[in-house]
Amino acid sequence: MQAFDYKFQKFEPLKSFKKAPELEVYVPGHRTCAGCGPALNYRLVAKAAGKETIFIGPTGCMYVANSSYLCTPYACSWIHAQITNGGAVASGIEAAFKVLARKGKHTGAFPNVIVMAGDGGTVDIGLQAMSAMMYRNHKVLFLCYDNESYANTGIQTSPTTPYGAATTFTPPGKEIPEGKVLFPKDPPQLVIGGHPAVKYVATTTVAHPLDLMNKVRKALTYEGPTFLHMLAPCPKGWLFDEKLTREMARLAVETGMWSMYEWEDGVYKYTNVPKKYKPVSEYMKHQGRFAHLKPEHIAKMQAFIDERVKAVKERVAIPIPTPKQTA
Amino acid sequence: MAKELPGYGTINVPKDREVPFGAVTPAPVCTQDLFQTSNWRMKRPVKEDEKCTRCLVCYMSCPDACWEYKEAEDEMYWIANFCKGCQICIQECPTGALTAAPELDFPDGVVRLEKPF
Numbered sequence: 001m002q003a004f005d006y007k008f009q010k011f012e013p014l015k016s017f018k019k020a021p022e023l024e025v026y027v028p029g030h031r032t033c034a035g036c037g038p039a040l041n042y043r044l045v046a047k048a049a050g051k052e053t054i055f056i057g058p059t060g061c062m063y064v065a066n067s068s069y070l071c072t073p074y075a076c077s078w079i080h081a082q083i084t085n086g087g088a089v090a091s092g093i094e095a096a097f098k099v100l101a102r103k104g105k106h107t108g109a110f111p112n113v114i115v116m117a118g119d120g121g122t123v124d125i126g127l128q129a130m131s132a133m134m135y136r137n138h139k140v141l142f143l144c145y146d147n148e149s150y151a152n153t154g155i156q157t158s159p160t161t162p163y164g165a166a167t168t169f170t171p172p173g174k175e176i177p178e179g180k181v182l183f184p185k186d187p188p189q190l191v192i193g194g195h196p197a198v199k200y201v202a203t204t205t206v207a208h209p210l211d212l213m214n215k216v217r218k219a220l221t222y223e224g225p226t227f228l229h230m231l232a233p234c235p236k237g238w239l240f241d242e243k244l245t246r247e248m249a250r251l252a253v254e255t256g257m258w259s260m261y262e263w264e265d266g267v268y269k270y271t272n273v274p275k276k277y278k279p280v281s282e283y284m285k286h287q288g289r290f291a292h293l294k295p296e297h298i299a300k301m302q303a304f305i306d307e308r309v310k311a312v313k314e315r316v317a318i319p320i321p322t323p324k325q326t327a
Numbered sequence: 328m329a330k331e332l333p334g335y336g337t338i339n340v341p342k343d344r345e346v347p348f349g350a351v352t353p354a355p356v357c358t359q360d361l362f363q364t365s366n367w368r369m370k371r372p373v374k375e376d377e378k379c380t381r382c383l384v385c386y387m388s389c390p391d392a393c394w395e396y397k398e399a400e401d402e403m404y405w406i407a408n409f410c411k412g413c414q415i416c417i418q419e420c421p422t423g424a425l426t427a428a429p430e431l432d433f434p435d436g437v438v439r440l441e442k443p444f
Contacts, residue, residue, distance in 0.1 A: 235413075
């Protein structure tokens with residue numbers, strides 16, 4: 001039996017900013033804070049994916065701040081899902097479009113189905129729906145914009161909040177001087193480790209727009225579930241100057257707090273690995289959420305990051321076969 | 328239509344802003360004009376065109392899509408209605424062509440909008 005042609009969209013990688021699609025799908029006129037990292041992330045993702053896209057917005061900043069007072073900035077299809085069921089709603093939409101295409105009732109190009117979930121909707125409350133969607137092998141891009149807290153309800157701690165951060169639920173005090181004592185989850189490794197249907201996982205930040213857009217476009221060409229994890233600094237939650245949004249994401253990569261890689265069917269490919277990592281205090285000193293930390297806490301964080309960076313170095317050290325040059 | 332609220336006086340909901348529960352609202356085309364954020368900003372970016380190299384970094388770093396490159400005129404345009412004044416573009420500009428200027432220095436600075444949001 002021949003496989004049915006669903007007319008999946010094709011995407012070429014972008015070479016430069018000038019080649020990026022001019023069409024704004026996430027248009028200006030929304031209620032996010034000035035200097036919002038997730039909003040910048042959303043804009044770039046929507047720009048890369050184009051108009052033939054259905055966004056699923058589980059509850060989070062990008063739902064609450066954008067779709068209120070009868071005006072939304074989405075120039076494409078968008079649906080709100082509860083914070084628990086972003087993956088489930090996306091599965092239903094994708095399955096329905098496949099049936100409609102097979103019955104000949106939907107003849108156009110197959111829309112991109114993208115779940116824009118926050119870190120809570122991905123690895124905390126929404127974990128089961130995301131995991132089930134990946135297990136059932138739907139053609140859905142699950143995208144986690146990680147601002148490392150539940151920001152729209154007032155900066156509560158989430159599983160990706162780093163050690164030592166002060167949030168509403170983890171205030172530093174006499175008993176617990178470091179604020180948050182737990183170390184964060186690693187969402188991409190969670191997806192890679194337990195979901196055999198997923199063939200493409202990548203991480204990126206808002207400070208690398210071209211890389212971000214290319215990873216989105218690459219993920220959308222896969223016929224199965226894909227996962228992207230993006231760092232989107234939050235000026236309000238992390239308490240830094242709003243103009244440093246991109247600078248924070250860049251520093252996270254330079255200090256090893258964030259590593260940028262893509263994982264394709266078992267092969268890791270790291271990019272932007274610095275020759276020498278900066279100390280994590282460089283990253284922490286700009287942020288008010290780490291202002292209360294004492295040197296011993298920063299040392300503990302540094303030890304945790306050193307351990308994580310070691311894994312990066314081991315994976316990078318595997319030599320890539322290159323064709324020999326003949327003189 | 329004015330509604331009586333106990334202890335709060337009255338609020339006026341304009342007729343064109345009233346919708347039933349579960350209403351469908353039109354999707355925006357280029358900009359969401361119902362939600363202008365120009366009165367949020369305290370500083371605005373001012374461009375020095377001689378220094379600008381059209382590298383489009385400001386265009387790619389604006390969360391509100393307030394920089395636009397017009398290919399025909401080969402110039403960067405700033406969209407004043409939506410700039411929230413976060414100054415990311417000023418911070419990121421590689422040639423220093425953008426500077427922050429206080430909003431009150433401009434005759435059209437800090438315009439109160441007709442609609443509350």
